[in-house]
Amino acid sequence: MRPRLAVAAAGAMVVVAALGACSKNTGSNEGGGSTVQKNTGGIATNPKDSQGPAPAVAGAKKGGDLQILQDSDFEHLDPQRTYVVQAMSAEQLFARTLTMFRQDKGGKLTLVGDLATGPGKDLDGNKCMNWEYTLKDGLKYEDGSPITAKDVAYGISRSYSSQIAEGPHYLAQWLSNEAEYNKTYKGPYNGGADIAPGLEVKGDKTLRFHFKQPHCDLPFALQLPTSAPVPKAKDTGAKYDNKPFSSGPYKVKQYIRGTKLVLERNKYWDPKTDPIRHDYADTISYTFGPTDVTQTNRLIADSGPDQYAVAQQNVPQTLLPKVNGDSTLKSRTIAGQAPFVYYAAVNTQNIKDLKTRQAIAYAIDRKAVIQTLGGSQLADPAYTLLSPTVLGQQDYKAFDGGPSGNPAKAKELLGGKHPQIVFGYRNNPWGQRLAPSMQQALEKAGFKVVLKPVDAENYFTELGRKNNAFDLYVTDWAADWPTGAAVMPVLTDGRTIQANGNNDVSYYNDDAYNAKLDAASKVPAAQAGPKWAALDKEWAQTAATIPIYYSKSLSLTGSKVGGVELSTDLGTNLYTSAYLK
Structure with missing residues (x-):
């Protein structure tokens, strides 16, 4: 999602990124090649870039209630458990991290210090094994108490705990130097110390990371919600999902699971410490339940409170002609x-048999899936696990049945057998449209398909359970930062497989392949692109994962909403500069 090149500056190894811009993609891409336009961004080297306040938004004013319509509740709001972009977008309003991407009007991203005074200091002159972060002055929680380095360290340390295993695991794996990150230290809930080995706290403002292997990507990893501070006295374990303790401009006022989330201003947030966020709206209210069709129809009508609303979901296929044909909607x-x-x-x-997995790959009808979900305005066919926006990605097709699949080739591989597949799908409008399309294509190829719905709020949690009840499912991934290092090891390293919280949801493990992952991880980012592309091709031969489409975004806002933009980083709506007219 965010390709990058490595350069040295300011006494530390830093990374300059070629970042996917928020640009329209015209026409379809049936051949599978990228039509993605790319922008450039980087990592801040000037300390002033990490200072607040964020630049004022022209025409913005304070006041009002921003309404966000969303089809289902968040799986998690606990920062250390969050790995779904809609929740990560919401969390930027109430959970700050050591670093963060700042986005300009053109979609260009710059990594800056958020809680920290800058993107980090490499203490050993570009060896990337010992890093130091200093917190800014004036940082406070929602009750006025100070945010400390110990709180950041405790937040990272609690991510080791198996009870809250759904979030990113980069920091725990790097600090422990183990893919099975909690083999020895299991976090503060399980008899371990409050601060994980490898973390060092010096006073209230200094936090150091000590690694056994180089990790030059640390500044990027720290913009993930794993580095959000959590004071131990406020940690309620699994219940922290219901009311995270705010370090940002908003705090949780009311949260009724499955119904609504209301955020209100945190009066102790100091904009002078924050180079990214504003608090223009008095409150920000999420309403859970409206489908994509309902959201879009309400915003087309643009009446009453919906003038102050945003649709979180894409315009569905059935309403695309109506939206495209209405010139008054362009500005919204x-x-x-x-x-x-x-x-x-x-x-x-x-499904251990390779030929059976290859038959699934040949059977998939990418064209039908894309048309079902909205057509070329919302997706391009995909054949690689690496997005075209990742540095070094190379187009490649494994077991290619053409745009509409090749059921005859699939049947040949099955050799007259009719294997049963239990297909788990997300029980929301997206999944309800996707599942029949997948079923029809697989059944044409000779499979027997049983569809099983999964509650939308728990979908990724269920897929991440090693003992889940499904044979096949469709999921998605965007690189957490701009190299294959944030894709291939996360999705394909079988050594990371645990009972819960897995990202490698194919559950495939191969020692020889894993060794190649390790080798690629040691290559400097500027030279690593071809290594990751080669591993993408090699992984494709397992048919453990079968890319279907690269996504696009197209949604609506009400006429009295301003400042909402598509996040180049997250690929979903960003509300840190939202205001009401």
């Missing part, structure tokens, strides 16, 4: 390239 459309690769993951614990 948020459109651009999203960074996600949607792919079918085969549970290889159940």
